Amino acid sequence: METIVSELLERSAGRPAGCGVERTLKVLDGKWTTLIVRELLTGPKRFGEIRSALSSPSAKTLTDRLRALEHQGILTRTVYAEVPPRVVYELTEQGHSLSGILHAMLVWGEQHPDAGG
Amino acid sequence: METIVSELLERSAGRPAGCGVERTLKVLDGKWTTLIVRELLTGPKRFGEIRSALSSPSAKTLTDRLRALEHQGILTRTVYAEVPPRVVYELTEQGHSLSGILHAMLVWGEQHPDAGG
DNA sequence: CCGTATCCCGGAGGATACTG
DNA sequence: CAGTATCCTCCGGGATACGG
Numbered sequence: 001m002e003t004i005v006s007e008l009l010e011r012s013a014g015r016p017a018g019c020g021v022e023r024t025l026k027v028l029d030g031k032w033t034t035l036i037v038r039e040l041l042t043g044p045k046r047f048g049e050i051r052s053a054l055s056s057p058s059a060k061t062l063t064d065r066l067r068a069l070e071h072q073g074i075l076t077r078t079v080y081a082e083v084p085p086r087v088v089y090e091l092t093e094q095g096h097s098l099s100g101i102l103h104a105m106l107v108w109g110e111q112h113p114d115a116g117g
Numbered sequence: 118m119e120t121i122v123s124e125l126l127e128r129s130a131g132r133p134a135g136c137g138v139e140r141t142l143k144v145l146d147g148k149w150t151t152l153i154v155r156e157l158l159t160g161p162k163r164f165g166e167i168r169s170a171l172s173s174p175s176a177k178t179l180t181d182r183l184r185a186l187e188h189q190g191i192l193t194r195t196v197y198a199e200v201p202p203r204v205v206y207e208l209t210e211q212g213h214s215l216s217g218i219l220h221a222m223l224v225w226g227e228q229h230p231d232a233g234g
Numbered sequence: 235c236c237g238t239a240t241c242c243c244g245g246a247g248g249a250t251a252c253t254g
Numbered sequence: 255c256a257g258t259a260t261c262c263t264c265c266g267g268g269a270t271a272c273g274g
Contacts, residue, residue, distance in 0.1 A: 008158055008220060021151065021226055023226035023227075023229065023233050024225050024226040026233030027232050027233050031246075031247070032247090046256090047256055047257075048255065057248085060247075060257090060258080063256085084255040085254080085256060097228070097229070100121065100224075101221040105138045105141040106137040106141075108137070108140075108141050108215060108217070112144075112214070115141075115143070115144050115190070116144050148267070175267065175269070176238090177239090180238080181266085201236080204235085
C-alpha cells in the first residue's frame with residue numbers, strides 16, 4: 001500500500017496536480033455516469049434496462065450521459081430498426097478498461113459500510 | 118481482467134445497483150473532493166497548500182469540502198494556535214484506504230491521454 | 235492565514251408532453 | 255420503446271467583503 005502512495009507521489013510530482021486523475025474525472029463526470037458504466041460492465045444493455053437498473057433517472061438525463069460517453073469513446077450505440085425499436089449500449093474496449101476503477105470503488109464501498117453518512 | 122468483471126457481476130447481483138460503488142461516490146462527491154484526497158495522499162498539508170496545489174477553488178468551497186470529508190472520517194483537521202494561525206489537514210486511515218481508487222484513476226488517465234475530449 | 239457571511243449564477247438534472 | 259422538446263428547480267461553487 002505504501003508502494004502505491006509513493007508511486008502516486010513519484011508519478012505526479014512537478015506536473016499539473018493529478019493530471020491523470022483529472023482526466024478520469026472528466027470522463028466519470030456527473031451524477032449517473034459511473035453507475036452507467038457499472039451496469040454495462042456486466043454486458044450490453046438496452047436503454048430501458050439501464051434506466052430501470054439505476055433509480056430511474058429522467059430520460060433526458062440518461063440520454064445526455066449516454067451521448068457524452070459515446071462521444072468519449074466509452075460505449076457504442078446500436079439501433080435495431082424494429083418495431084418497437086431496440087437500442088443497445090455496449091462498452092468499448094476503452095470503456096471496459098474502466099473496470100479496475102469501478103472494482104476499487106466497489107471494494108472500498110463494501111469495506112466501509114458507514115461511509116457517506 | 119475478465120476475473121474482475123465477473124467478480125463485479127457476482128458481488129452485486131440481486132442487490133440495489135452498485136451499492137458499494139454508490140457509497141464510494143457519496144464520499145468522492147463534488148468537483149474537488151477527489152483532488153483534495155489526492156493531494157493529501159502525499160502527506161499532511163495546510164489549507165493554503167491545498168488551495169494553491171489545486172487550481173485555487175474558492176475558500177468557501179474548499180472549506181465546505183474539507184468539512185464534509187472531516188465529518189465522513191476521511192481526514193482530520195488540526196488547528197495550531199499560533200499567529201498567524203496554521204491549520205493542517207491529514208488523511209485518516211480510512212482516507213488513506215482510498216489510495217487504490219486514486220491510483221486506478223491516475224493510471225487510467227495516463228493511459229488514455231485523449232479521453233475527456 | 236484561515237476562515238465565515240452573503241449574494242449570486244450556470245448548468246446538471248427532473249417533470250411533463252409529445253413523436254417515429 | 256426510445257427517444258425529443260420545453261420548461262423549471264435546485265444547489266454546487268464562485269465573487270466579494272469582512273472577522274479572529
